[in-house]
Amino acid sequence: MHMTTTAVIYHSACGHTERAARAAFEGAAELGNAKLIAVETIERHWDVLDDADAMIFACPTYMGNVSAAFKTFMDATGGRWIEQRWRDKIGAGLTNSGAASGDKLQTLLALVVFAAQHGMVWVGSDTMHDRATGLNRAGSYVGVMTESSDAPVSVDNPPAEDLETARRLGRRVAAWAGRLRNADHDAA
């Protein structure tokens, strides 16, 4: 069976989103190949995205939306959009912000629309909101929201429960990438 590849492409100015992106990468790596790509290095890594079965988009929420650095990446995909080169790849998203809400939903919806424009198939988070464990404490299902409470990045920030929620998204995305690839194989 062919191993699938999930690429996690992220922007992180201060390291919080990077920790969440890394957790998603580790979750994806449990079930297939995974790549972790900082958006600043994208010019060296377009081929990784083009060849990937799935992508997880990860960025901080700035002014209630994707950060400018991430939007620069999004806009740079215009040529690929025209060719629909990423059609039928799986897409998913996560965002970190300082506040509990911080209007993070707007960021995730921007990522959903971006994926839809590319003809990608969106996979949300299936981790249930659980007050006891803190998993998916934001109660977000369209994608993963992590919260850094306006405090510096540390081993506890974003907290472990947020990172676990992100790890589960990565694993789920890789699982769906495998299912989709097998379905393609069966149809061929």
Ligand SMILES: Cc1cc2nc3c(=O)[nH]c(=O)nc-3n(C[C@H](O)[C@H](O)[C@H](O)COP(=O)(O)O)c2cc1C
């Ligand atoms: C220009 C700017 C805008 C921001 N806007 C928001 C916001 O709308 N909501 C929020 O909760 N936090 C906001 N923040 C805080 C960031 O979300 C937070 O610093 C970031 O997620 C940390 O992630 P990073 O360490 O990966 O850079 C903003 C920060 C900056 C610098």
